[in-house]
Amino acid sequence: MAQSEHRLPVELFLDLDRSGPVPLYYQIASRLEQAILDQTLPAGARLENEVALAARLGLSRPTIRRAIQDLVDKGLLVRRRGIGTQVVHGKVTRNVELTSLYEDLERSGQKPETRVLSVEVVPADEAAVEALGVDPGSPVLHVQRLRSADGVPLAILDNVLPEQFTDLDREALEKHGLYQLLRARGVTMRVAKQRIGARAASAREAELLDLSRGAPVLTMARTAFDNSGVAVEFGQHCYRPDRYSFEVTLVDR
Amino acid sequence: MAQSEHRLPVELFLDLDRSGPVPLYYQIASRLEQAILDQTLPAGARLENEVALAARLGLSRPTIRRAIQDLVDKGLLVRRRGIGTQVVHGKVTRNVELTSLYEDLERSGQKPETRVLSVEVVPADEAAVEALGVDPGSPVLHVQRLRSADGVPLAILDNVLPEQFTDLDREALEKHGLYQLLRARGVTMRVAKQRIGARAASAREAELLDLSRGAPVLTMARTAFDNSGVAVEFGQHCYRPDRYSFEVTLVDR
């Protein structure tokens, strides 16, 4: 059986908004992604070639290419020179993105709750200096939280933030995710570097997470940077492994 | 202190090979990356603007943009419209890429060793069908290996491969990494979907990894797809967490 040439319905691309603020390539990418998600474009299907697509939609090839490239980077499409562009087999997985656990839970329909274990301004220790690039001894905010979902303890979140955020208070932290609070202050996270590992839970961690002593926990250390490249957050989290794991998609560029 | 305008030495870009097979944007990106790694471009430094760079190097702006974009995707640079492009603070970390553990170890100067625990052709079980998209009961290769580095056991690798690879033999698997063997057959991995978690080691795992019973292990389940979007490998690995962890860089596009 030959790979069926897949003819994309024109209707999918009919309502492009050329005057609005949403870039054309983004509109195309979104529609394509939706088509892949709901199997309108099944796994293995071949896309129409770039020049034809561009002509049919009345767009330039760079615009089409940009849209396709975004989906390639997401791991949804694969390109081969001389061959064409195809939909990747395998289920689509929701990836780790530059979001907080709080938002992840909300989006997946669970009800996140936060218990603030401690929040205090302390002089930066060596780890904070290293991760945040602040001066040794300068005031930083140290926050420890217990995050639950649907009433079940899920993770212990230990975060350090630089001086500009030392006025964040307990109440705000109980009600909202950390990233929400940062964004509300005009901070936009752009890059995060994470290290994911595992170890045995300490006695305190075991108690908080409702695990037996020495049980495995999944750990993640992260430093996040804003759009000017400056570190805005450093965190060490530990998760109940039976309730949480990380999904990552790798793409060879 | 104002952000110093950083003047990039022209010498860095003098030996561009315009006729060779290496794309210009790639040559630019490599040189820039090197400059960031060896602190020629220190953290926080502002790059010259795109148009000026293009003019100075005798290239077009799209070429420069492509080079910069690659480094943004790697988490090395940050762009802000109206402002410019800056080097991200924080140490550069070698990321998980589309490579096997074997190559990771080799590259970091350690000596990887492989002990093949079992290798056999079996009918595909449900998990294999699900992950690889093969027909139920079709023959697949099931490989179990113990990977050590510098004589210390590091991970247990459990992999399943589709029918076309059922002739891989024990000797080859002892001597080379799995991905090396696949590439040698003309397979090029392009996309991989991974799930990273943690759990307690089974009795057998503990013995193989030289851990105490019930000790935490770091787990990774991966499905890899080739350049036509077809699954070529499915693996479930477990690592000694004191010897291995994953590094991931996230970038907001």
Added chain:
DNA sequence: GACCCTCTACTGTCAGAACAACCGGACAAC
């Protein structure tokens, strides 16, 4: 001094075009 406006400097988006590299198959040559 505080506020608003404009101006400047940058990145973001898009068009249109040309040629290179590559794949697969068909066909010719050996």
Added chain:
DNA sequence: GTTGTCCGGTTGTTCTGACAGTAGAGGGTC
């Protein structure tokens, strides 16, 4: 039969050119 060669189709690379959107700095007014 095997190997080499060509050809059509497709993505990859690169260029030129233009305009839009955003942030910061500076100047003006109140």
